[in-house]
Amino acid sequence: MFLYILAVFFSVPSYGAIAPATQSNSIQLVRVSLGTHSKVFLNSIDLIANGEKIFEGPAYLDLRCTQNKYGENYFYLPGSQKRYTLVNLQSPSQIISVNKMPYRGTITLQASPEGCLVVNTLPIEQYLFGLINKEMPSSWPMEALKAQAVAARSYALSRIEKRKNLPFDVEPTTADQVYEGVKAETAKARQAVMSTRNQILERTGKVFTAYxxxxxxxxxxxxxxxxxxxxxxxxSVxxxxxxxxxxxxSWSISLSFDQIGAALRKISSQAKSVIKIARLDTRPEKNGNRQAQVLLSDTSGRQLEIPAAEFRQALGNTKMKSTIFELDQNTKTNEVKIRGQGYGHGVxxxxxxxxxxxILGKTYREILSFYYPLAQISLLK
Ligand SMILES: [Zn+2]
Known part of the structure; x- marks a missing residue:
């Protein structure tokens, strides 16, 4: 059991930073955020912390990441009096469980005012093992899974380039790509990844953000x-x-104007000025099949234009599944039914x-060139 000792007379080491994932020995690493937690339960075998073996055999670590009354952020590893602000944990078994979820690669804990930021760093192909089956069912045809693997690899690489100065490259959710570590792996997902190993989408010599x-x-x-x-x-294709x-x-959701107003006020500072919605209108895209804007009129006659993607986000991306929709509103009862089709942003x-x-027999290369006609398949350098 972890013992929290307020040893304030020790100097706290300087606040470290998680090094960006780099390409070494041709292995591209990716840093996945597993969130910030005030308590972290870790288990593994023969655990190594910052290069030093701290456990022989099975290791169970119950960590508390809290801030002391002096505003200092650090944590202790069980059995050690040493304060850590940053620790890199690895195991010869290559697997470490965080809150009972096993992950390949290493786990880094970084103390912060909100708790411990937990980051899983691992080779990109192993990251994809734990991702493909969450993004596309393994029961689907292999060529579709391979297209998914190339797209997901490219997307991850584009985030690595973009987030070099951040402590992680990707989030394990739909904010980036859904990743759940070893538990999500399937033989088919691994096969799709390994048979397209190092293949990415590129455009004009740069990695392509393959949404x-x-x-x-x-x-x-x-x-x-x-x-x-x-x-x-x-x-657009x-x-x-x-x-x-x-x-x-096809999908539909029913909401009151008050529910929509409350949801919009949470994410839009503009919407805060809208007291009570009186009616909603839509403005379609000029050259697409989606709605571009939602026009909000309030009871005092003010109008507000909200991008349809923001409107969708406010109502919840899993409830309002896309921006292909029509409104069926009743201005007497102040209720609206939103009817739509499709799922996702559409890019x-x-x-x-x-x-x-x-299913029609197209290869993963044909699938990728159908949806990304301006990008080319290339090899990770
Ligand atoms: Zn489609």
Whole structure:
């Protein structure tokens, strides 16, 4: 059991930083944030901390990451009087469990005012082992899984380049890509990763941010249309697999104007000025099949324009599944039914479409060039 000792007379080591993942001996590493926790339970075998063996055999560590009354952030490892602000843990077994979830690679703990930031650093191919089955069911055709592996590898690399100065490269959620470590691995997911090993999408010599989504609803979209920011290399493509009911992914949600107002106020400073919604209108994209804006009119006659992607985010991306929608509102009861189809932002590869192309006998290369026609498959340098 961990013993918390207030040994304030010891000097606290300087606040460390988690080194960016680098490419050494041709192995590209990726740093995945496992969140910030005030308590962390770790277990492994023959645990090594900052290069020093601290446990022979099974190790169970119950850590508390708290701030003392002097505002100092640090933690102790069981059996040690040494204060840590940053520790890198590894095991010859290559597996360390964090809060009962096993991960490959190393685990870094960094003390912060909010608790311990836990980061899992591992080779990118092993990261993909624990990701593919969370992003695309392993029951789907192998060529679709391989296309997913190349897209996910490219996306991760683009984040590594972008977040060099941050303590981690990716989050293990839909904010980036869903990753759940060893528990999520399947033989098919590993096969899809290893048979496309080191393959990425590139454009003009640079790694391509290969966004993907579950269901485009009939046409993919561009970052400019969806997020209002230009990113070269994307084009909208017709995806001919959404005519039948299963692939249409129709959805609907019913909400009151008050619920929508409350949800919008949480994420939009503009919406804070809107007291009571009186009606909602939509403005479609000029050259797409999605809504671009939602127009909010309040009871005092003020109007506010909210980007449709922000409106979706406010209501919850898993509830309001896409920005392909129509509003059916009742201004007497102040309620609205939102009916839509598709799932996800719509940029890049449509996963349902990738599955259908694979069923038709297309290779992963053909699938990737269908959804990313302006990018090329290349090898990780
Ligand atoms: Zn599609």
């Amino acid at each position: 993907f989504h579950a269901n485009c609803g009939g046409k993919t979209d561009t970052p400019e249309n969806v997020w209002g920011r230009k990113e070269a290399g994307f084009t 017709y995806c001919p697999f959404h005519k039948n009911k299963t692939n249409k992914n 890049g590869m449509c996963q349902i479409g990738a599955k259908q192309l694979a």
